[in-house]
Amino acid sequence: MLEWTGERYLPFIEPSVCGAQIHYEHLHRYAFVAQYVKGKKVLDLASGEGYGTNILSKTADYVVGVEIDHQAVIHASNTYIKENIEFKEGSILSIPITGEKIFDVIVCFEAIEHIEDHGTLFTEIKRLLKENGILIISTPNKKLYSDDSGYINQFHIKELYYSEFLTILKKNFSNIHVFGQRVFSGSSIYPASMKATNSSSEFVISLENSRFSFDKDDEKVPIYFIAIASNEKLNPNTIQRSYLVDKSNTEIVIFQDIIKQNSATIHSLEHTIIQKDSFLAASTANIQSLEQVVIQKDSQLTAISGKVQSLEQILSIKDQQLLELSDQLQSLREQVQSLREQVQSLRDENNSMKQSMTYQLSMKFHKKIIGKLFPEDTRRRRFYYLGLKGGRLFINEGWNSFWIQFKAKLLHKPIPWEKITVPSINYTDVQKSDDKIPIATSVSVIIPTKNAGPGFEANLEKISRQKGIQTTEIVIIDSGSTDKTLEIARKYGAKIFQIDEENFNHGTTRNFGAENASGEYLCFLVQDAFPIGYYWLYEMVDVLNKDQQIAAVTCRQIPRSDADLFACFGLWQHYTHTLDANSDRIYEYHSDFNALSGEEKRRLAGLDDVSCLVRKNIFEKFWFRKIQSSEDLDLGKRFIQEGYKNAFLFSSGVIHSHNRDAGYFLNRSFVDTKTVTDIIGHNTQQITDNCTLSEAFGSIIILYNSLNFTLFSLGKSAFSLPTRELCMKIRLNLMNNFRYCEQNYDQNESLLENSECSPGDQILALLKNLDHKPEYTNKKQNNLILDQYLWVINNFLEYVEIFDSIEAKKDEFIDSYYKIFSVVSGASIASYYLQKSVMNDIGKELEQINLKLSKGV
Amino acid sequence: MKILFAVHQFFPNHYTGTERLVLNLGKQMQKMGHRVKVITYAITETEGFTEKNGALFRKYSYQGVPVIAVRHKIANPSLVSFSIFDTSLSGIMDEILSEEQFDILHVCHPMRIGEIIKSAHTKGIPIILTLTDFWLICPRGIAITQNGVLCEGSDDGKNCLKECYSGDFWKNKIVERFQQTTELFNYISCVVSATRFMKMMFENRNFYQDIHLIRFGKDFKNIQKNNKNYSRDSIVTIGYLSSLNPHKGAHLLLEAFMQVNPQNMRIKVYGDTLSDPEYFTILKKISRGHPHIEFCGKYAYEEMSQIFEKIDIIAVPSIWWENSPLVLLRAMAHKVPAIVSDLGGLTEIVKDGVNGFTFAVGYTDSLADNSKNISEIIRKISENPEILNDLKANIQSPPRIEEEAFEYEILFRTQLHKTLD
Numbered sequence A: 001m002l003e004w005t006g007e008r009y010l011p012f013i014e015p016s017v018c019g020a021q022i023h024y025e026h027l028h029r030y031a032f033v034a035q036y037v038k039g040k041k042v043l044d045l046a047s048g049e050g051y052g053t054n055i056l057s058k059t060a061d062y063v064v065g066v067e068i069d070h071q072a073v074i075h076a077s078n079t080y081i082k083e084n085i086e087f088k089e090g091s092i093l094s095i096p097i098t099g100e101k102i103f104d105v106i107v108c109f110e111a112i113e114h115i116e117d118h119g120t121l122f123t124e125i126k127r128l129l130k131e132n133g134i135l136i137i138s139t140p141n142k143k144l145y146s147d148d149s150g151y152i153n154q155f156h157i158k159e160l161y162y163s164e165f166l167t168i169l170k171k172n173f174s175n176i177h178v179f180g181q182r183v184f185s186g187s188s189i190y191p192a193s194m195k196a197t198n199s200s201s202e203f204v205i206s207l208e209n210s211r212f213s214f215d216k217d218d219e220k221v222p223i224y225f226i227a228i229a230s231n232e233k234l235n236p237n238t239i240q241r242s243y244l245v246d247k248s249n250t251e252i253v254i255f256q257d258i259i260k261q262n263s264a265t266i267h268s269l270e271h272t273i274i275q276k277d278s279f280l281a282a283s284t285a286n287i288q289s290l291e292q293v294v295i296q297k298d299s300q301l302t303a304i305s306g307k308v309q310s311l312e313q314i315l316s317i318k319d320q321q322l323l324e325l326s327d328q329l330q331s332l333r334e335q336v337q338s339l340r341e342q343v344q345s346l347r348d349e350n351n352s353m354k355q356s357m358t359y360q361l362s363m364k365f366h367k368k369i370i371g372k373l374f375p376e377d378t379r380r381r382r383f384y385y386l387g388l389k390g391g392r393l394f395i396n397e398g399w400n401s402f403w404i405q406f407k408a409k410l411l412h413k414p415i416p417w418e419k420i421t422v423p424s425i426n427y428t429d430v431q432k433s434d435d436k437i438p439i440a441t442s443v444s445v446i447i448p449t450k451n452a453g454p455g456f457e458a459n460l461e462k463i464s465r466q467k468g469i470q471t472t473e474i475v476i477i478d479s480g481s482t483d484k485t486l487e488i489a490r491k492y493g494a495k496i497f498q499i500d501e502e503n504f505n506h507g508t509t510r511n512f513g514a515e516n517a518s519g520e521y522l523c524f525l526v527q528d529a530f531p532i533g534y535y536w537l538y539e540m541v542d543v544l545n546k547d548q549q550i551a552a553v554t555c556r557q558i559p560r561s562d563a564d565l566f567a568c569f570g571l572w573q574h575y576t577h578t579l580d581a582n583s584d585r586i587y588e589y590h591s592d593f594n595a596l597s598g599e600e601k602r603r604l605a606g607l608d609d610v611s612c613l614v615r616k617n618i619f620e621k622f623w624f625r626k627i628q629s630s631e632d633l634d635l636g637k638r639f640i641q642e643g644y645k646n647a648f649l650f651s652s653g654v655i656h657s658h659n660r661d662a663g664y665f666l667n668r669s670f671v672d673t674k675t676v677t678d679i680i681g682h683n684t685q686q687i688t689d690n691c692t693l694s695e696a697f698g699s700i701i702i703l704y705n706s707l708n709f710t711l712f713s714l715g716k717s718a719f720s721l722p723t724r725e726l727c728m729k730i731r732l733n734l735m736n737n738f739r740y741c742e743q744n745y746d747q748n749e750s751l752l753e754n755s756e757c758s759p760g761d762q763i764l765a766l767l768k769n770l771d772h773k774p775e776y777t778n779k780k781q782n783n784l785i786l787d788q789y790l791w792v793i794n795n796f797l798e799y800v801e802i803f804d805s806i807e808a809k810k811d812e813f814i815d816s817y818y819k820i821f822s823v824v825s826g827a828s829i830a831s832y833y834l835q836k837s838v839m840n841d842i843g844k845e846l847e848q849i850n851l852k853l854s855k856g857v
Numbered sequence B: 001m002k003i004l005f006a007v008h009q010f011f012p013n014h015y016t017g018t019e020r021l022v023l024n025l026g027k028q029m030q031k032m033g034h035r036v037k038v039i040t041y042a043i044t045e046t047e048g049f050t051e052k053n054g055a056l057f058r059k060y061s062y063q064g065v066p067v068i069a070v071r072h073k074i075a076n077p078s079l080v081s082f083s084i085f086d087t088s089l090s091g092i093m094d095e096i097l098s099e100e101q102f103d104i105l106h107v108c109h110p111m112r113i114g115e116i117i118k119s120a121h122t123k124g125i126p127i128i129l130t131l132t133d134f135w136l137i138c139p140r141g142i143a144i145t146q147n148g149v150l151c152e153g154s155d156d157g158k159n160c161l162k163e164c165y166s167g168d169f170w171k172n173k174i175v176e177r178f179q180q181t182t183e184l185f186n187y188i189s190c191v192v193s194a195t196r197f198m199k200m201m202f203e204n205r206n207f208y209q210d211i212h213l214i215r216f217g218k219d220f221k222n223i224q225k226n227n228k229n230y231s232r233d234s235i236v237t238i239g240y241l242s243s244l245n246p247h248k249g250a251h252l253l254l255e256a257f258m259q260v261n262p263q264n265m266r267i268k269v270y271g272d273t274l275s276d277p278e279y280f281t282i283l284k285k286i287s288r289g290h291p292h293i294e295f296c297g298k299y300a301y302e303e304m305s306q307i308f309e310k311i312d313i314i315a316v317p318s319i320w321w322e323n324s325p326l327v328l329l330r331a332m333a334h335k336v337p338a339i340v341s342d343l344g345g346l347t348e349i350v351k352d353g354v355n356g357f358t359f360a361v362g363y364t365d366s367l368a369d370n371s372k373n374i375s376e377i378i379r380k381i382s383e384n385p386e387i388l389n390d391l392k393a394n395i396q397s398p399p400r401i402e403e404e405a406f407e408y409e410i411l412f413r414t415q416l417h418k419t420l421d
Helices: A021-036 A051-057 A070-079 A118-128 A142-148 A162-172 A250-354 A357-373 A379-397 A399-410 A456-464 A485-491 A506-515 A536-546 A565-578 A598-604 A616-622 A631-641 A662-680 A693-712 A716-720 A723-743 A745-753 A760-769 A779-800 A807-838 A843-853 B017-031 B087-099 B115-122 B158-163 B168-187 B196-204 B250-260 B277-287 B301-310 B326-333 B367-383 B387-393 B401-420
Strands: A041-045 A062-067 A085-089 A103-109 A129-140 A175-181 A204-208 A211-215 A224-230 A439-449 A469-478 A495-498 A521-525 A550-558 A585-587 A611-615 A645-655 B002-007 B035-041 B050-052 B055-062 B065-071 B104-107 B127-131 B190-193 B236-241 B265-270 B293-297 B313-316 B338-341 B356-359
Touching (some): A021 A051, A021 A224, A041 A051, A051 A062, A051 A085, A070 A085, A118 A129, A129 A142, A162 A175, A162 A224, A250 A357, A250 B087, A250 B168, A439 A506, A439 A536, A469 A536, A485 A495, A506 A616, A521 A616, A536 A611, A550 A565, A550 A616, A550 B401, A598 A631, A598 A662, A616 A631, A662 A807, A693 A723, A723 A779, A779 A807, A807 A843, B002 B115, B017 B035, B017 B326, B017 B401, B065 B087, B104 B401, B127 B401, B158 B168, B190 B401, B236 B250, B236 B301, B250 B277, B265 B301, B265 B367, B277 B293, B301 B326
Parallel strands (some): A041 A062, A041 A103, A062 A085, A103 A129, B002 B104, B035 B065, B104 B127, B127 B190, B236 B265, B236 B313, B265 B293, B338 B356
Antiparallel strands (some): A175 A224, A204 A211, A521 A611, A585 A645, B050 B055
16 A cells, blocks of 8 residues: 555545545546546656546546556556556656657646656657647745745655746647636536536635635646647637536535534633633632732741840850859858858857856856846846846947937837838929819709619718809709708708709799799709719709800700619610700701701700709799699790700719619500600611500510510520520511511410519519500501610610620610510500600500500609 | 730739739720720740740630730849840741730830830830839839949939949840840830829930820729728827738838827738748837737739728828829728828828828938838827828818729820821
């Protein structure tokens, strides 16, 4: 089998190996020539594999193929065995055929460029070609085949340009017809229903700027030239276009396969690239991370190096100290040794003395004479010892020392053992910068009282010690105290007025105090509010003093040191959310007050008679109204509406808070919601909406039970959670439990019965004492109350998360949730009451509820 | 606001006046809605620490107040209670201030944790310093020399080197310390003192000017006023409630009592008898087993109300510059008058013959002479116990802890607004 080297065409080579183009070119050429060899004797020079010779043999009379390659000749001879074929081995420059003018047609395809001596070739051709014979010869168009493409065919020895090809042909033949050959892409339109004629049409198109356009035929440039040369005129009918159509579209299929393979390869490579990119990104991130680590380590290393240096310095100091101490120790040791030696010497002397005759005689004298004159345990003996001591003192230390000791002893004074000297210090009189210039005015502090308790004295003491006001009086209106309230009030020189308990009203009682007050300013204070500092009153007066349009000033309340968590939260929420006041403010509004939102009205009107100061001449135009509560808010609103200003002092305050049980807040919230709504004309807490009383209470019971479930199910370990996390857990569990209780509402009453929760017990008792037994529930109402509760506990979380952990205040924390429940419940019932009130549809049952919940506030 | 309190030591192991000031202030600030944390140095604690930034730290909570205790890796390194700053703690201080954005740093004692001041200053956090003793201007803290003499003043360290710190080793240390003191004051936004005396001591020596005055507050929870009324026949008990160290002057009181030897008076001495055994021996020697002098030993803070029920007048015979001892404030809160020396800030609280008695200290070599004034006071009370009624009536309650917290809160807000501006 012949080997594919690229030198010669082999028809059996897979198109996938060599491409289909080469097949098209070679087969077409011989097919084209076949028309010229019909019944002729043909010489096929450079026959190669022999396929062409074979093609020619189909129409020719006899064909001789001449090939220089022995293997090729053997192959051809063994492959193409026909009677009219013969293959000879030999060079086309010395064709191994004797004789002259033998052949009708000589075919020489793609051979001339393989030899140097073109002249000899043509000589041989002319030798063997008949006079009227034709030469059909092909060669590559050097310009396109090699120059423009840059391709170098190693087997080509001398390629020809068209002009050169033509010249050599013209030199040897008189008639030349040149054809061009090139493989183009194309479309074939052929008669499908009738027989084809020989005529054909060709259309040439070319692609330019991504568009095809029709082109001239002579714009086609051939890769190969095929010339028909003869000395006789050629039949013009034989000058025709020729087309070879590969109905199997091999070239396209090959290219498609290649494209497919390439696409697969590209896809695979892209995937590989993605993987590599990903790996690269990861590696880069890793590198960056490692670089950071390196930087950190460097930094740590630097810090450590610094510390090492510092430690080395300390070590050096320590070494120094050690040396010094060692020296001291050595010195002390030497001293000790010296002292020991002295002691030993003295001992020896002492022993020696004791053994001496003089000593023994003295001791005998001492025992016998002194012992008899000054017996042991007698006063004489004591004086004897004293005298001995004195003598020794006198001999050893001198007269002065003796005299001091003697004097001290005589006066029973101990020997002074410590010297106290006080160096003189340059005392510069410190400017008492906190002393303010007194205001020449008078203030009446009006306090309604009833059993104010032991702390009342401290409050009155503080009031009486206020500085900076020329005249202050205290006016007490007592409504039946049985403790020491009145005694304390008398002690501080207060004006005391007593009224019956049933006549007490927050508004009118204060009015009564104002009527009997002589001050230019009226300070309304509650009995358990403790003024902060000695200029509390002064600071409030100062505000009003500076602006005549300010009718009143309120100061801040801060919780007592024993205030529980809910009390602290209540105050915090009041200043942070309700009033939104964290600085000194002056409020005024000169437009339609009623057009404002509920919150804005609340802030503007925010007078608070826990501790406030009012200009008396303005107060007397308004007075407090006789309402159940919030008389201060009402007064503040009227001040604003009449064009006055209200001031708030954040920088001045009183200590005031109450720790109350959860039950109190139910009533308080009920009363406050009603009165505040009435005053500002707007219920800022719309917690009921077109529901029945049953449904309003039903939602409260659901909330109560779900709260119980939630708080009971908190384990001990829950309180070691960070505060925020604990609150969020409670919130989530509450929401879930609320839905559960809502769905199992029919069981709720029994749950209420079985509740063991305290302080919720009070709320339970209140709810049970109400005559109404809720039977139905309303989802919308339930959502309203739940939303309101969740809103309040959100605020609670905002406050309580100032504590990292609530463990130390566990009980107060749990209590707070119940108190918030009370507040929300009270407000909910009040909302319901207000709605019915607007519709004039209160009814007997609701009025009973109103009376019960209005008590104790 | 987020407030970080810095103090040299803290509960539960340390519970003297400054620690109590911080605890009470912290708890009250929480009640007022502020987030509070305490940073302190663990001088005696060793268990439960984690290493961070080259130091050790431990987080815990005391009565609901979160605490971060830091310490060196080596227990009690030398100079830890001497140096103003310590760069080996800068890393952990920076970390603490980075973990949580504090609005205010309130330093109640800068010993051992002074580095937090530098870190806070770097981060632009306003720093308020409350002067609770003389440590910043006296390394020994109490302005008493080695020889037991009240110090005239540091004179930029020269007196320190002369009286208390000798040797080349200390020379540089003292100079550096006073340089660091000046540096520290440069970082401070505002300095607060509880007494005019302390204010004067620092202002006159040009360490700081315009020091604010905010009196220490008392927690009036569990305060039961002593409402006794005294007659000619009343037995009067003098209470001494302080540490038993020479500069606290218990020996003056006992010596005075021994001189007068009043039959209708008693003395109860409360204090740790083991804190200075030598001094206690001297006290016992002075009292000579007198039946009316009772040594009651240590007392717990919570027992103070019961103690004040048993005593009629307290004595604060300090022979050093007391500032505003909490025991005196507590006595005032209980309406118990006091006998105090005329040193330091004591006479700002007690006015002689008004709400108590004051006596002059010093200018003499004689213990007996120094006790003379006290013995006159004791004699006066013994001859006329009714005098206590007048004194009690004139006692002005000290400020409450809520008032102190309120004033600090206003100060904090002012400083914060200055920073924001």
